[in-house]
Every structure is written in C-alpha cells, then in structure tokens.
Amino acid sequence: VARVTFVTGKGGVGKSTIAAALATRSGRALLVRLGARRAEPVPGPAVSVLDVDGATALGEYLGQALPAALVRRVTESRLYRAFVAAAPGLRELMTVGKILHEARRYTGDAPTWSAVVVDTPATGHVVQLLAMPAAAAGAFGGLVRREAERLVAELADPACTRVLPVTVAEPLAVTETLELLEALRALRLPLGPLVVNRVHRAPAVVPATPPDASPALAAALRCAREESTWAAANRRELERLPAPRVELPFVHDTAELAVLAELLP
Numbered sequence: 001v002a003r004v005t006f007v008t009g010k011g012g013v014g015k016s017t018i019a020a021a022l023a024t025r026s027g028r029a030l031l032v033r034l035g036a037r038r039a040e041p042v043p044g045p046a047v048s049v050l051d052v053d054g055a056t057a058l059g060e061y062l063g064q065a066l067p068a069a070l071v072r073r074v075t076e077s078r079l080y081r082a083f084v085a086a087a088p089g090l091r092e093l094m095t096v097g098k099i100l101h102e103a104r105r106y107t108g109d110a111p112t113w114s115a116v117v118v119d120t121p122a123t124g125h126v127v128q129l130l131a132m133p134a135a136a137a138g139a140f141g142g143l144v145r146r147e148a149e150r151l152v153a154e155l156a157d158p159a160c161t162r163v164l165p166v167t168v169a170e171p172l173a174v175t176e177t178l179e180l181l182e183a184l185r186a187l188r189l190p191l192g193p194l195v196v197n198r199v200h201r202a203p204a205v206v207p208a209t210p211p212d213a214s215p216a217l218a219a220a221l222r223c224a225r226e227e228s229t230w231a232a233a234n235r236r237e238l239e240r241l242p243a244p245r246v247e248l249p250f251v252h253d254t255a256e257l258a259v260l261a262e263l264l265p
C-alpha cells in the first residue's frame, strides 16, 4: 500500500510545486490533482498524473460494479450530472474513496504506486474533503457506511495517510494557516510537519551604497536590501507558527524541484 500525502494550504503558497517535488522523489509516484487546470505540466517522466473531479471519481467507482456501457449511459445522463451537482458531500466521499483506492492498487504482484501525492485546491475545500468520510459514516447505513468507515480508518492511519500543510511566512497566510491547523487537528488526521515555503534568508545588515559604486554594485546592494527586508518579515511571521516545521528556501528557479524535494519530509 502506498502512502497518500495530502498537500494542503492557501492558494499561491506553493502546494503544486511541493506536490510535484514530492512526486518526483519517489520511483513510481501518482500525482493526483484535484480541480487542476489541465494545462499544468507533468513534473517528470517517473510521475503519473490523475486529474480527479467528483463526477469522474463516482463514474469510476460505478465502473467497478457495473458493465462499462451501462456506466457510460448513467454518467452521461442529465440526471446523473444533476445528482452529483446536488450532492457535494457524496462527490467528496467518492473523491477520497478513489484516491485511497489508487493507493491500494496492485499491478501483478507489486503495488502500482510507490507514493500517492494529492495536490489540493483551496484550504476550505480540503477540510471538507477529509471530513466527509466520518460525516458519511455517521449519516448513512449499510454499504455506504461500511465504505465510509473503512475510509475513516485509512485516513487515521499514519502508515496510509499524512496531511502536509504548507504556508509562507507572510501575515495573511500565517493567520489562515493557524486556522487550517486547528481544523486539521480536530479531524485527528496524521499531520506532517508544517512546511514553510519561500523563506528568504539574507544578512541582517547590508552596507550603504558607496558614492563611487558601479551601477552593478549599486543594483546588487539594492537587491540585498530588498532580500533582507523580506527575510526580516519572514522571521517575524515564523515566530507565530508552531513546531514542528520545515523551512524551504526561496529559490530562483522552481524547475530545481530536486533541491526542494531533498528538504521535504
């Protein structure tokens, strides 16, 4: 069974970058993108990408039980579309079910994936997503309940699941992250260290630009002063964030995923 890492956090903090870095680190990784724009590139040759939305996840679920032609007729019907749109909770349950099913998949005798990494969209969405199996286990009976209870058990097991919250050390992001951490703790999921992305490091003191400085030196010092302002702001915000944390540096080329991958838990 491959472990599933849910990469979560506010928009723009670096979730997709970090999910891609984690996926490239593993031999046969599956990168699951929830609600991704299809245009995003696949990070590397060893990585398979699965774009999941609730409607296709449900269709694939049905496909395990029903003949393909029948599934197509059902999932292409207006009634089905309306049903999925009207039952967002069900959609989320199916999405989690689909992801955990992938983690358990075998090709012959070997697990199909060495790791499953999930790139999630906005903060609120992931809490809803991960809360749904427990809610469904309480709300339904019979088959749905049994399925939901199995998902709850797998989500709670650190060997199966971990949630990796990502933030940047900036005021609004930190405030939102503190709320996210509280919501995730309430769900009692295995919570990885907090990843603080794009941390600037710079000397605290940058010398003044001498009057006879060349344009290149003046530009470099201006750059250093700017970095040092960012670094100071980052340090202030880092103090508001709880341990355990892992800090990732601001890199000038995110194509260097390997650099970030090495630092990731």
Ligand SMILES: Nc1ncnc2c1ncn2[C@@H]1O[C@H](COP(=O)(O)OP(=O)(O)O)[C@@H](O)[C@H]1O
Pocket (backbone or CB within 6 Å): 009, 010, 011, 012, 013, 014, 015, 016, 017, 018, 197, 198, 199, 248, 249, 250, 251, 252, 253, 254, 260
């Ligand atoms: N460690 C980093 N250093 C510099 N830029 C980064 C770093 N991580 C991500 N970025 C950049 O930040 C932007 C947002 O990252 P992205 O992964 O798309 O965030 P999200 O998926 O959370 O919205 C992108 O332009 C990305 O290249």
Ligand SMILES: [Mg+2]
Pocket (backbone or CB within 6 Å): 015, 016, 017
């Ligand atoms: Mg993204």
